[in-house]
Amino acid sequence: MDADETRSYPRESRNVVNRLSKRAAYDYETIHGIVNAASVVHVSFLPPSPSGNYYENPQELLPMILPMIGKIGVYPNGGDEAPVCYLHGHVSSRLMKISPTTSALDAAESDGLSVCIAATHIDGLVLALNPFSHSYNYRSAILQGAATVVSDGDEKLWAMTLITNGVLPHRWENTNPPTPAEMQSTQILKVRIVTASAKIRAEGPHDQRSNVQNEELVRRVWTGVVPVFEGFGEPVPSTYNGVPTLPEDIREYLRQENVKRKNDAIRAAKGGDHGVVEQTSTPSL
Amino acid sequence: MDADETRSYPRESRNVVNRLSKRAAYDYETIHGIVNAASVVHVSFLPPSPSGNYYENPQELLPMILPMIGKIGVYPNGGDEAPVCYLHGHVSSRLMKISPTTSALDAAESDGLSVCIAATHIDGLVLALNPFSHSYNYRSAILQGAATVVSDGDEKLWAMTLITNGVLPHRWENTNPPTPAEMQSTQILKVRIVTASAKIRAEGPHDQRSNVQNEELVRRVWTGVVPVFEGFGEPVPSTYNGVPTLPEDIREYLRQENVKRKNDAIRAAKGGDHGVVEQTSTPSL
Numbered sequence: 001m002d003a004d005e006t007r008s009y010p011r012e013s014r015n016v017v018n019r020l021s022k023r024a025a026y027d028y029e030t031i032h033g034i035v036n037a038a039s040v041v042h043v044s045f046l047p048p049s050p051s052g053n054y055y056e057n058p059q060e061l062l063p064m065i066l067p068m069i070g071k072i073g074v075y076p077n078g079g080d081e082a083p084v085c086y087l088h089g090h091v092s093s094r095l096m097k098i099s100p101t102t103s104a105l106d107a108a109e110s111d112g113l114s115v116c117i118a119a120t121h122i123d124g125l126v127l128a129l130n131p132f133s134h135s136y137n138y139r140s141a142i143l144q145g146a147a148t149v150v151s152d153g154d155e156k157l158w159a160m161t162l163i164t165n166g167v168l169p170h171r172w173e174n175t176n177p178p179t180p181a182e183m184q185s186t187q188i189l190k191v192r193i194v195t196a197s198a199k200i201r202a203e204g205p206h207d208q209r210s211n212v213q214n215e216e217l218v219r220r221v222w223t224g225v226v227p228v229f230e231g232f233g234e235p236v237p238s239t240y241n242g243v244p245t246l247p248e249d250i251r252e253y254l255r256q257e258n259v260k261r262k263n264d265a266i267r268a269a270k271g272g273d274h275g276v277v278e279q280t281s282t283p284s285l
Numbered sequence: 286m287d288a289d290e291t292r293s294y295p296r297e298s299r300n301v302v303n304r305l306s307k308r309a310a311y312d313y314e315t316i317h318g319i320v321n322a323a324s325v326v327h328v329s330f331l332p333p334s335p336s337g338n339y340y341e342n343p344q345e346l347l348p349m350i351l352p353m354i355g356k357i358g359v360y361p362n363g364g365d366e367a368p369v370c371y372l373h374g375h376v377s378s379r380l381m382k383i384s385p386t387t388s389a390l391d392a393a394e395s396d397g398l399s400v401c402i403a404a405t406h407i408d409g410l411v412l413a414l415n416p417f418s419h420s421y422n423y424r425s426a427i428l429q430g431a432a433t434v435v436s437d438g439d440e441k442l443w444a445m446t447l448i449t450n451g452v453l454p455h456r457w458e459n460t461n462p463p464t465p466a467e468m469q470s471t472q473i474l475k476v477r478i479v480t481a482s483a484k485i486r487a488e489g490p491h492d493q494r495s496n497v498q499n500e501e502l503v504r505r506v507w508t509g510v511v512p513v514f515e516g517f518g519e520p521v522p523s524t525y526n527g528v529p530t531l532p533e534d535i536r537e538y539l540r541q542e543n544v545k546r547k548n549d550a551i552r553a554a555k556g557g558d559h560g561v562v563e564q565t566s567t568p569s570l
Contacts (some may be wrong), residue, residue: 001401008541013335039421039513044329044348050298063348064328065403067425118350122324122515128523130460131449132467136324140352164416168511175415175497175506182417204523214495218527226453226520226539228324230407231549234510238489238553239414242503254511262518269521 004081005029006069015144015195025198032072032200034141036146036166038119039230041070043087045115045147068200070117071166072193075155085117086150086159087141087189112146123268125226128205129217135205137225143191150188159188169253180190203272227265231258289366290314300429310483317368319426319483321451322326322403323404324515326355328372330400330432347384355402357478360440370402370428371435371444372474382423397431400476408553410511414502420490420554427485428476435473449526450472454538488557512550516543 007016018026025031032246035041042065049060069088074081124137134192135243150156164172178186205223212218235246293311294300302309310316320326327350335343337520385559407420436439445468449457463471490508497503517539520531 039410040405040423041328042329042405043348044350044401046331046346046348051332055430060345061331062399062429064429065327065329065350065401067403067405067423068367069421073547085364097294098339110332114347116348116350118327120325120327125324125453125517127453127456130463130467131445131457132463132471134449134452134456134460136354138325138352142350144347144349160416163421168410168412170411171419172416175413175419176499176502178415179419182415185419202470204521207525212525214461215527218462218525220521220528222520222528222532223526223534224520224522226535227518229516229518230516231476231516231547232410232556233507233514233550234364235507235511236489237507237509240497240503241508242500243505243507247507250507250511262516265518266521269326 005032008195009196011197012195015142015197016217017197023199023201025200026196028083030200031141031143031198032122032214034139035070035072035085035117035143037121038070038121039167040067040120040274041085041087041117042066043068043070043117061190069163069167070119070191073159073162075158077154079276083144083193085165085191087147087184087191088160088163112148112192115145115147117143117145119189121230122228124228125200126201126205127212127226127235128223129166129207129211129221131196133205133207135201135213137201137203137228137265139198139200139202141196143193143196145191145193145195147189150190153183154191154212156183156186156188159190160186163188168250170249174247200282202268204269227262227269227271229265230263231261290317294478294481296482297480300427300482302482302484304554308486309482310485311481313368315485316426316428316481316483319406319424320355320370320402320404320428323355323406324452325352326370326402326404327351328353328400328402330398337376340569354448355476356402356447358444358447360443362439362443366479370430370476370478370554371447372402372432372476373445373471375450386445390566392550397433397477400430400432402428402430402476406515407513407552409513411490412508412511413497413509414492414499414506418485418490418492418496422486422488422513422550424483424485424487426481430476430478430480431473432476435475438468440475441468441471441473444475445471448473452472453535455534456511459532489554489555512547512554514546514550516546 005028007028011026044063047064051057062184070085072083076085119141121139122136126135126137128134150159161172162199204225290313292313296311329348329350332349336342354371357368357370359368406424406425407421411420413419435444445456489510
């Protein structure tokens with residue numbers, strides 16, 4: 001069962017994009033695409049209070065971030081079409097150790113630990129006539145939701161397949177299945193997505209008219225976009241690799257992705273309508 | 286004044302790396318290098334309580350993440366050698382709007398808003414014989430500290446130069462200086478770093494001996510590392526660009542970085558000693 005990718009996340013005060021809202025998106029397809037194309041996501045949470053009580057020791061309210069692998073999918077046997085972000089980590093890592101009883105937050109929200117997940121792709125350095133108008137082209141998604149441990153064995157196996165194949169297509173089927181011991185020491189978190197938003201910039205620089213009309217400046221300062229993309233290099237076999245040549249499906253995937261990612265960054269650089277803004281623009285992410 | 290890069294951050298319970306601690310580092314040079322080489326960092330914080338009171342409404346304790354540009358430096362006129370992470374954003378963005386009086390945390394820590402900053406580079410897909418032993422090569426740094434707004438005009442200008450040139454060397458000097466209005470609508474946060482740690486994986490896959498001794502498996506499944514790097518494509522001029530050819534210093538920087546980043550990822554893929562582990566290994570980030 002796939003999520004209906006034409007749906008959108010609700011707009012609420014805590015996820016609505018206030019700045020440059022024309023760059024915002026709330027639809028499943030955009031948001032899920034940004035997350036699932038990211039090799040790494042950043043997960044923020046409140047670690048348990050060392051003293052056991054946030055309220056008496058508010059200086060212990062220190063948000064933490066962990067880089068993790070996160071992929072969004074809909075478990076076909078879950079009886080629910082709501083998409084979930086599955087996170088992969090090891091049982092002993094800081095986030096995975098948090099049990100529902102050690103977090104103040106969970107006392108309030110019994111349905112899991114509140115987390116924020118960010119996936120960001122930098123697609124270009126946007127170079128303008130003055131530093132203020134510099135920016136990045138980017139695709140960014142922010143999710144907020146409640147994390148719980150996946151306890152159902154079938155769902156866990158399904159999520160591990162989703163995550164492994166999300167890093168390299170068909171890798172799960174092309175390797176040895178995990179042993180029961182390996183399954184047990186891998187922990188998967190599922191994050192029920194409560195709010196989500198995306199923000200995308202895909203265009204050339206914008207400079208103020210006064211600067212664009214300054215001939216000396218325009219002739220002196222190169223303006224445009226340096227496309228940025230995550231690329232793959234020539235694979236390096238392990239010391240114990242026994243396959244003489246890289247399998248064709250891996251080589252073809254890497255080649256296609258390199259071409260696609262580079263072209264997408266170039267397309268973003270060439271996007272947008274015009275480069276002159278009348279007012280002081282608002283750069284940055 | 287530069288920070289003494291031979292120094293290290295203190296190891297405390299909240300920053301010490303518990304898992305795979307041989308991959309951890311606490312020295313300035315490693316941590317600052319990872320942050321300053323990142324095109325984007327992720328900043329986590331607790332937004333102000335909508336009701337104005339976290340303690341009566343703990344369900345409002347929802348950490349938020351924003352992608353930002355962050356660069357570490359030591360302001361030469363600051364009278365202090367402690368390195369600071371400067372963050373760039375616009376005054377109206379969610380994080381920048383937080384005033385010291387709206388955050389519960391600030392009531393406790395009067396010296397700023399507590400933030401966590403993460404910088405992550407993915408350097409390779411580590412492909413092993415079974416999904417469980419798959420991993421990434423990566424360089425990750427996590428900082429925790431207190432954020433305040435840079436109010437001193439000279440320090441702000443210095444930090445903007447650090448940030449701009451941190452994205453593209455010499456870009457600040459090669460563009461038009463910002464106007465007073467532009468200076469005013471740009472806000473810089475400085476984060477005094479309280480704890481910090483780095484974690485690095487730079488080696489080939491590790492598989493269990495039983496799998497490495499399985500000849501059928503070793504002959505069937507390609508193992509090794511696919512190097513991953515952030516690359517630059519051919520720059521795209523803006524519609525109003527007036528410089529006929531890309532300046533040589535930019536072209537040379539992009540060329541050198543592309544070679545260096547690709548080579549670094551390949552070097553990481555070839556690192557490490559051997560690929561066989563006796564026990565169940567602990568993969569993931």
